[in-house]
Amino acid sequence: xxxxxxxxNDIQRAARQFIDLMGDAKVFAFYGKMGSGKTTFIKAICxxxxxxxxxxxxxxxxxxxxxxxxxxxxxxxxxxxxKIEEVYDMGYEDYFYSGGICxxxxxELIEDLLPLDAIxxxxxxxxxxxxxxxxxxxx
Numbered sequence: 701x702x703x704x705x706x707x708x709n710d711i712q713r714a715a716r717q718f719i720d721l722m723g724d725a726k727v728f729a730f731y732g733k734m735g736s737g738k739t740t741f742i743k744a745i746c747x748x749x750x751x752x753x754x755x756x757x758x759x760x761x762x763x764x765x766x767x768x769x770x771x772x773x774x775x776x777x778x779x780x781x782x783k784i785e786e787v788y789d790m791g792y793e794d795y796f797y798s799g800g801i802c803x804x805x806x807x808e809l810i811e812d813l814l815p816l817d818a819i820x821x822x823x824x825x826x827x828x829x830x831x832x833x834x835x836x837x838x839x
Contacts, residue, residue, distance in 0.1 A: 705737070705831040715744035718833070725819045727796055729807035732823035737831050741823065742775055742803045749773060749801070757805075762790060772800030779806040787813060 701721060705714045718741075722728075730738045743755045750769030758764040758777045766773045774795045781787060787810050796802055796815055807814060820836035 701835040703833040705741070705833070707830070708740075711741065711744045712748065714833070715741065715748045718745055719748055722801075722819075725817065726799065727802045727804070727815050727818040729804045729814055729818050729820045730823060731808060731820065731836070733825070736823045736825050738805045738823055739777070741831070741833070742805070745803065746773055746775070762786075763795065768801075770801060772798065774798075774800055774802045775805075776802065777805040778809045781809055784810065784813070 703714050703717050705711055730742065732738050739757045746755050746766055746768060751766040751773060753766050755766065755775070756764065758775050759779060762776060762778065762781070764775045766775065776795075778787070792810070792813060796813075804810075804814075804818075807818075807820070822834045822836050824832050824834075826832060
């Protein structure tokens with residue numbers, strides 16, 4: 701599965717398309733280089749899911765919690781963790797297995813802790829600035 705985002709004007713359409721493909725999955729791990737648009741895309745998804753709060757990057761808080769029309773949404777950014785014990789200490793299992801939707805940035809830093817059924821999405825930037833989202837096969 702692929703979703704192309706040609707410009708910021710296209711991001712809400714792409715977010716709706718992503719939501720249509722989410723199915724029953726709850727944990728989504730977003731891979732991509734710094735500046736690839738992970739936070740911006742997750743913000744668009746949250747908006748489409750009915751979040752009315754100001755949606756910001758959880759870079760320093762590690763996790764932000766929102767309420768949407770689907771219930772609890774957790775947005776993680778593991779970029780600043782120094783050691784895996786920090787993730788254990790925050791009680792990651794309570795989030796990942798809560799039944800709420802989890803959007804994770806920088807999942808490569810906690811790869812061994814991701815649920816087996818986590819959906820992995822790679823975001824890449826084309827030469828023209830467009831973004832391409834690809835579901836990565838978990839097997």
